[in-house]
Amino acid sequence: MPTFRAIFQSFKNFSKPLMGLMNYTKYSVPSYKLLLHNYIRNQRLDLARKLFDEIPSPNSHLYTIMIAGYTQNNRLNDALALFDDMSVRDMVSWNSMLKGCLDCGNLAVATKMFYKMPERNVVSWTTMVNGYLRFGHVDEAEELFYEMPVKDVAAWNSMIYGYCCNGRVEDALNLFEEMPCRNVISWTSMIGGLDSNGMHDESLFLFKKMVGFGIVPTSSTFACVLAACANVLDVCLGVQVHAYVVKIGCCFDEFISASLITLYANCKQIENAYNIFDEKLHMNVVVWTALLTGNGLNGKHEKAMTIFSDMIKGGIFPNQSTFTSVLSSCCRVEAIDRGREIHMLAIKLGLENDVFVGNSLIVMYCECGNVNDAVAVFRKIGKKNIVSWNSMIVGSAKHGYGQLTLTLFNQMICAGVDSDEITFTGLLSACSHSGMLQKGRSFFDYMSRYKSNKMKLQHYACMVDILGRFGKLEEAEELIRNMPMEPSSTIWLALLSACRMHSNLGVAERAAKHILNLEPHCSAAYVLLCNIYASAGKWSDVSRFRLKMKQGGIVKQPGCSWVNLKGVKHEFLSGDRSHPLSENIYKKLDWLGGKLKEFGYTPDQRFSLHDVEDEQKEEMLSYHSERLAIAFALVSTVESSTITVIKNLRVCGDCHSAIKLMAKITEREIVLRDSSRFHHFRNGICSCGDYW
Ligand code: ZN
Numbered sequence: 001m002p003t004f005r006a007i008f009q010s011f012k013n014f015s016k017p018l019m020g021l022m023n024y025t026k027y028s029v030p031s032y033k034l035l036l037h038n039y040i041r042n043q044r045l046d047l048a049r050k051l052f053d054e055i056p057s058p059n060s061h062l063y064t065i066m067i068a069g070y071t072q073n074n075r076l077n078d079a080l081a082l083f084d085d086m087s088v089r090d091m092v093s094w095n096s097m098l099k100g101c102l103d104c105g106n107l108a109v110a111t112k113m114f115y116k117m118p119e120r121n122v123v124s125w126t127t128m129v130n131g132y133l134r135f136g137h138v139d140e141a142e143e144l145f146y147e148m149p150v151k152d153v154a155a156w157n158s159m160i161y162g163y164c165c166n167g168r169v170e171d172a173l174n175l176f177e178e179m180p181c182r183n184v185i186s187w188t189s190m191i192g193g194l195d196s197n198g199m200h201d202e203s204l205f206l207f208k209k210m211v212g213f214g215i216v217p218t219s220s221t222f223a224c225v226l227a228a229c230a231n232v233l234d235v236c237l238g239v240q241v242h243a244y245v246v247k248i249g250c251c252f253d254e255f256i257s258a259s260l261i262t263l264y265a266n267c268k269q270i271e272n273a274y275n276i277f278d279e280k281l282h283m284n285v286v287v288w289t290a291l292l293t294g295n296g297l298n299g300k301h302e303k304a305m306t307i308f309s310d311m312i313k314g315g316i317f318p319n320q321s322t323f324t325s326v327l328s329s330c331c332r333v334e335a336i337d338r339g340r341e342i343h344m345l346a347i348k349l350g351l352e353n354d355v356f357v358g359n360s361l362i363v364m365y366c367e368c369g370n371v372n373d374a375v376a377v378f379r380k381i382g383k384k385n386i387v388s389w390n391s392m393i394v395g396s397a398k399h400g401y402g403q404l405t406l407t408l409f410n411q412m413i414c415a416g417v418d419s420d421e422i423t424f425t426g427l428l429s430a431c432s433h434s435g436m437l438q439k440g441r442s443f444f445d446y447m448s449r450y451k452s453n454k455m456k457l458q459h460y461a462c463m464v465d466i467l468g469r470f471g472k473l474e475e476a477e478e479l480i481r482n483m484p485m486e487p488s489s490t491i492w493l494a495l496l497s498a499c500r501m502h503s504n505l506g507v508a509e510r511a512a513k514h515i516l517n518l519e520p521h522c523s524a525a526y527v528l529l530c531n532i533y534a535s536a537g538k539w540s541d542v543s544r545f546r547l548k549m550k551q552g553g554i555v556k557q558p559g560c561s562w563v564n565l566k567g568v569k570h571e572f573l574s575g576d577r578s579h580p581l582s583e584n585i586y587k588k589l590d591w592l593g594g595k596l597k598e599f600g601y602t603p604d605q606r607f608s609l610h611d612v613e614d615e616q617k618e619e620m621l622s623y624h625s626e627r628l629a630i631a632f633a634l635v636s637t638v639e640s641s642t643i644t645v646i647k648n649l650r651v652c653g654d655c656h657s658a659i660k661l662m663a664k665i666t667e668r669e670i671v672l673r674d675s676s677r678f679h680h681f682r683n684g685i686c687s688c689g690d691y692w
């Protein structure tokens, strides 16, 4: 157990020096120092303070140790009180107090402290510049930086690093060019900064330039370069760097190991990634996380989750990145049970209020169909950032919780958070999934008026959906024609689906033409078009397009639905009888079929007759993949629990009507995620309002 190990370790650290000091009756200054350090390291702050108060006349060095102890443990008020007690304060104590305020996250007090200092040296200035940068106040940092009477290379480096962390990579580059003398840290900051701001090639170019100047890279430089190689998938350069770090003995750096694992995983050489990991040079969180993320990137999500468990068993505590990666793997395989366990662990580790872990949990819960739990997580996040708000807005929109989405947006504005293009995608998709035409129009108009440079294809796609839902097909078509960018096949497809709902042949034919120009093998367009022709009774056109499909070798993607139960994915195709529980599943479906008839349900033959695969028997309709999956869940889960089913295509109209009644008959909530949205079936109705 990791906890025992940790306790044992701390006991060992704590007792060793203490034993040696037991014989002292009166401590000398060095022994006080040692004892203080020990108490503080073991977080026995009150004991440390008791000892400190016993020291006859503590010098400023001892004061500084005690103050640092407080600030390291987030007890700023105690630190400030003690600082006030000091009769003589030297530059070191002032600087240490200044840093302490910043470490405790109090920029305001730090700023006051900085201006109160009787005199400042280059360390004070740099600490304050760093402080502003850490809180994202780049302009203030910049101003202070230019005011500095003397700048050493550390100050320049801080500013470069800070610019990069705050996305101002151009400014960083200018400063880098401008600085009078650069050391390896300047180069490394710039190389890392370019890479983390998406300028991977430039980062590698700078590295080559640095080597050309004869500057010897450090292990941090190599870690940055390997990360850039991983991002541009340059395995050749990566391998050269790898060989070099082995040669000079840098391979013992944990960040280098982690970067190498990421490099090989990104370049789909997962075996090489494992080779690095298996060297077991350092089994720490960074290396484990790299391996976990690497597996996720290669689509090995189950493996990623196993690595997470192994890591915990090995006594290694996950950090924020580990949580982000493993939760994204849970998400990809809809493993909500595993997600929940990981959530519990995050609570135990005190990471419940952490914004990064929280954001990943929100996405996981939303994608796995549980908005309520996502909201609960969202409310608990201490300092929400734009990603938290966006994840919640986009998530609730996908589920058709229009009111919730709008409320969240209002709260976001009240909290003073600036919306961005992702927020608007969420808002518009909420309007389309919840049928809010006026709201949708006003958000769209607002965007085109004030944020037109941020308008992307998806905003138009949402607006086409909204208009389509209300049958305003000509207006939607007009909107597509006047788009400032080239419309994609997805946008035309949105219009075509709307045409099917409203049986509009004219617009449908034009939309289909555009789609097939852009994507000649788009089976969805063929299927939709055939459906529209069929419902208009144009059978000759139906046969014409079916022939075209046959000749072009275009096959309809088979519908497939699945349920995840206790980490196992149970997958069903239409009419599938391969599942071990098949007998029970079909029995359940036939029982449901009888009940459905009692409730006045008649199969909507359009959805089987108009299907391109006409050979399908009529009765197949009642054995569509989503129904098999639901029946499976009904026979395998406890009564009254929510059923979550995922389908690769859109749910068919007939199944949609049947599932509404199934939810009522079985008194279950059925959540169905299809290719376009979430449907929550409850008591005979669906959250989509029968439009999807
Ligand atoms: Zn169906």
Ligand code: ZN
Binding pocket: 656, 678, 679, 680, 686, 687, 688, 689, 690, 691, 692
């Ligand atoms: Zn629905």
